[in-house]
Amino acid sequence: MKPWPASARLWWALAALPVGFLGLFFLWPAGTVVVRGLLGEDGWGGGDLAGAFEVLTRSRTLDAITTTVGLAALGTLGSLLLGLPAAWALSRFSWRGARTMRALVTVPFVLPTIVVAAAFQALLGRSGLLGGLGLDQSAGAIVLALVFFNISVVVRIVGGAWESLSPRLADAARTLGASRARAFLRVTMPALRPAISSAAAVVMLFCSTSFALVLVLGGSRIRTVETEIYLQVNQFLDLRAAAVLALVQVVFVGIALWVSARARAPRPPAAVEPARPPRRLERLGIAAALSPTLLLLTLPGIALVERSLRTSDGYGLDHYAALFGEPPARSTLSAPVWQAAVTSLLTALVATAMAGAVGIVTAMLVSRRARRASALEALVMLPLGVSAVVVGLGVLLTLNRSVLGVDLRGSWWLVPIAQAVVALPLMVRALVPAARAIDPRLRAAAATLGASPWRVLWRVDAPLLRSATAASIAFAFAISMGEFGATAFVARPDRPTLPTAISRLLGRPGIENVGMAFAASVLLAALTASVMLASERLRTTVGAEL
Amino acid sequence: MSGLSVADLRVTYAGRPPVEAVRGVSLSIAQGETVALLGPSGCGKSSLLSAVVGIVEPSAGAVAWDGEDLTRVPVHKRGFGLVFQDGQLFPHLTVGANIAFGLEMAGMARAARAARVEELLSLVGLAGLSGRGVTELSGGQRQRVALARSLAPGPRLLALDEPLSSLDADLRGRLAVEVRDILRSSGTTGLLVTHDPAEAEVMADRVLRMDEGLLV
Numbered sequence: 001m002k003p004w005p006a007s008a009r010l011w012w013a014l015a016a017l018p019v020g021f022l023g024l025f026f027l028w029p030a031g032t033v034v035v036r037g038l039l040g041e042d043g044w045g046g047g048d049l050a051g052a053f054e055v056l057t058r059s060r061t062l063d064a065i066t067t068t069v070g071l072a073a074l075g076t077l078g079s080l081l082l083g084l085p086a087a088w089a090l091s092r093f094s095w096r097g098a099r100t101m102r103a104l105v106t107v108p109f110v111l112p113t114i115v116v117a118a119a120f121q122a123l124l125g126r127s128g129l130l131g132g133l134g135l136d137q138s139a140g141a142i143v144l145a146l147v148f149f150n151i152s153v154v155v156r157i158v159g160g161a162w163e164s165l166s167p168r169l170a171d172a173a174r175t176l177g178a179s180r181a182r183a184f185l186r187v188t189m190p191a192l193r194p195a196i197s198s199a200a201a202v203v204m205l206f207c208s209t210s211f212a213l214v215l216v217l218g219g220s221r222i223r224t225v226e227t228e229i230y231l232q233v234n235q236f237l238d239l240r241a242a243a244v245l246a247l248v249q250v251v252f253v254g255i256a257l258w259v260s261a262r263a264r265a266p267r268p269p270a271a272v273e274p275a276r277p278p279r280r281l282e283r284l285g286i287a288a289a290l291s292p293t294l295l296l297l298t299l300p301g302i303a304l305v306e307r308s309l310r311t312s313d314g315y316g317l318d319h320y321a322a323l324f325g326e327p328p329a330r331s332t333l334s335a336p337v338w339q340a341a342v343t344s345l346l347t348a349l350v351a352t353a354m355a356g357a358v359g360i361v362t363a364m365l366v367s368r369r370a371r372r373a374s375a376l377e378a379l380v381m382l383p384l385g386v387s388a389v390v391v392g393l394g395v396l397l398t399l400n401r402s403v404l405g406v407d408l409r410g411s412w413w414l415v416p417i418a419q420a421v422v423a424l425p426l427m428v429r430a431l432v433p434a435a436r437a438i439d440p441r442l443r444a445a446a447a448t449l450g451a452s453p454w455r456v457l458w459r460v461d462a463p464l465l466r467s468a469t470a471a472s473i474a475f476a477f478a479i480s481m482g483e484f485g486a487t488a489f490v491a492r493p494d495r496p497t498l499p500t501a502i503s504r505l506l507g508r509p510g511i512e513n514v515g516m517a518f519a520a521s522v523l524l525a526a527l528t529a530s531v532m533l534a535s536e537r538l539r540t541t542v543g544a545e546l
Numbered sequence: 547m548s549g550l551s552v553a554d555l556r557v558t559y560a561g562r563p564p565v566e567a568v569r570g571v572s573l574s575i576a577q578g579e580t581v582a583l584l585g586p587s588g589c590g591k592s593s594l595l596s597a598v599v600g601i602v603e604p605s606a607g608a609v610a611w612d613g614e615d616l617t618r619v620p621v622h623k624r625g626f627g628l629v630f631q632d633g634q635l636f637p638h639l640t641v642g643a644n645i646a647f648g649l650e651m652a653g654m655a656r657a658a659r660a661a662r663v664e665e666l667l668s669l670v671g672l673a674g675l676s677g678r679g680v681t682e683l684s685g686g687q688r689q690r691v692a693l694a695r696s697l698a699p700g701p702r703l704l705a706l707d708e709p710l711s712s713l714d715a716d717l718r719g720r721l722a723v724e725v726r727d728i729l730r731s732s733g734t735t736g737l738l739v740t741h742d743p744a745e746a747e748v749m750a751d752r753v754l755r756m757d758e759g760l761l762v
Binding site: 448 | 620624625626627637638652705
């Protein structure tokens with residue numbers, strides 16, 4: 001079947017949309033960051049590499065780099081320590097509650113990072129449930145939050161490989177004289193190693209782009225490259241330093257991506273046999289393997305809800321009520337929180353519309369295998385390869401002016417634009433497999449029945465992709481709602497989004513401010529989680545159709 | 547001349563090195579005649595069929611109907627039907643809507659469409675199943691629907707790509723006779739691709755053998 005669209009000219013005409021969108025809103029901003037970082041304000045003309053070197057050798061910068069590497073290493077280690085036993089318990093056996101536990105493990109993935117940061121603040125802050133541990137504003141708190149986020153990655157990748165690994169292999173080793181432990185070390189572990197290193201690389205990537213967690217939980221003492229970029233822009237107004245640091249961040253993420261691409265786990269074969277119920281001793285093992293994970297996953301949420309209800313004289317809904325009133329006198333918020341929520345909804349809608357239009361066209365163009373299609377796919381995935389913070393900085397540096405005759409200075413439009421750039425690759429990644437799953441011969445069948453290429457698109461592709469498209473649009477909406485890294489740079493102080501308002505409130509002392517931040521976090525979590533769940537439901541019905 | 551004529555058709559698939567699946571085939575099929583292409587798998591018979599129908603672009607050669615050159619005419623304007631080995635029914639449409647698809651593309655009015663769908667369903671022995679989902683059908687029923695769908699718009703040539711090979715032996719024998727009778731009674735010109743000599747013998751008026759991209 002000839003790929004659709006039939007002519008290369010039409011393909012390029014349609015590709016102009018994603019290429020133009022990303023060129024203007026991503027390549028130009030990110031390219032500017034790189035050039036500014038290397039050469040300084042003057043760009044190609046009178047640039048100096050020495051300035052970049054000076055920023056790199058500042059002790060603040062070296063501190064931030066060391067902290068970033070250290071936190072990512074500890075976060076990865078912790079995620080493996082808790083995640084591997086959990087993967088074993090969840091993939092090897094079938095028991096009552098295993099499904100619930102699996103669902104629980106995936107919850108952190110649908111939560112915005114700012115909500116997770118707030119939840120750990122609620123748990124570990126000085127007046128929190130576990131405030132006595134002394135982890136307030138410490139690296140320990142950040143590492144715990146990183147682990148909270150990434151256990152699900154380990155369970156999904158390693159658990160998947162483990163599920164498809166036949167226990168007969170280890171049994172065979174036992175009949176050859178290996179003890180249980182040796183069989184595990186010599187047979188099971190080597191078989192799982194690719195999956196484990198792949199999971200570790202992905203976790204490492206997520207850990208090095210956890211801006212909101214570090215900003216909120218690290219206070220003023222712990223600074224990573226990303227928070228240092230933010231500080232340089234907002235406190236020291238040193239855009240050159242920010243650009244140099246952004247370069248460092250790009251290199252970091254690049255290394256993590258390269259490692260994860262190399263360590264990509266081989267696709268496991270289908271499950272060999274169903275998991276069996278555990279024996280008595282194994283039950284103890286499962287309980288021991290899962291209890292730390294269970295505690296880590298549930299306590300922050302409980303603490304967040306508790307603190308959102310705790311008032312100066314007992315418990316009540318005061319903080320929730322305050323979301324709808326005027327901002328408290330001592331906060332830096334200039335608008336009530338409900339207005340921030342409305343701003344969030346509106347920006348997310350606009351961002352979703354942009355990402356949706358570009359994403360659907362891109363998925364259509366990319367799903368036909370060809371060299372130009374893979375080039376386009378690589379371009380669209382690029383924003384994933386730099387952190388959201390760099391996207392935000394780039395948009396701030398380049399688009400905060402008049403572009404093509406449209407004055408974007410301090411414009412509200414910068415926020416949805418940045419969010420759309422962040423959401424687009426994730427959306428396309430969710431949509432392309434569904435588009436590729438349509439048998440090209442089905443389109444050929446329609447063509448032999450007299451359907452023109454456009455009608456094939458409309459009568460075959462569109463109905464078959466309806467649920468996948470709806471799911472990916474809901475996904476993009478949830479991402480835009482919770483987006484913090486890029487939004488923090490471009491949201492105007494007088495028109496915060498819900499995540500930036502939460503971060504602002506968390507940084508202020510006083511039970512009113514913090515209580516409101518917690519209440520707003522519960523609200524944001526409920527909003528995004530319900531959209532994500534709807535998206536998940538839509539996606540599973542697709543699987544049933546095809 | 548009337549009917550299909552194929553002149554020195556070549557099909558080459560890109561790759562390193564490129565694969566020449568059809569290496570210069572000429573044949574003609576008279577109106578109303580059914581011709582079978584018989585050969586082992588990989589001999590290029592399916593590629594030849596695809597190039598005739600227009601879903602694969604030939605690297606050289608010509609396809610014509612009644613003397614009119616169709617080589618540059620897109621699939622949907624050739625008026626050639628195709629029955630796939632595995633049916634390729636539209637999973638999101640009912641049996642009736644699958645059969646009506648080609649009629650709708652041809653711009654037939656709704657009432658006329660419904661009548662034609664019923665007519666075809668009884669032709670393939672599935673009267674009354676119009677409202678069924680295609681996922682509820684057995685393998686044999688699916689191929690009957692696929693045949694009815696391809697016949698519905700009245701194609702001038704019906705191409706059949708191993709139409710029965712996914713079915714069990716008993717059913718295959720019975721359907722082969724039925725399909726032949728349907729093609730004859732509707733006066734449709736047929737081009738059948740198969741690897742089964744018995745099937746070719748039953749269904750076709752004339753059998754051409756193919757090997758390594760050439761007629762032998």
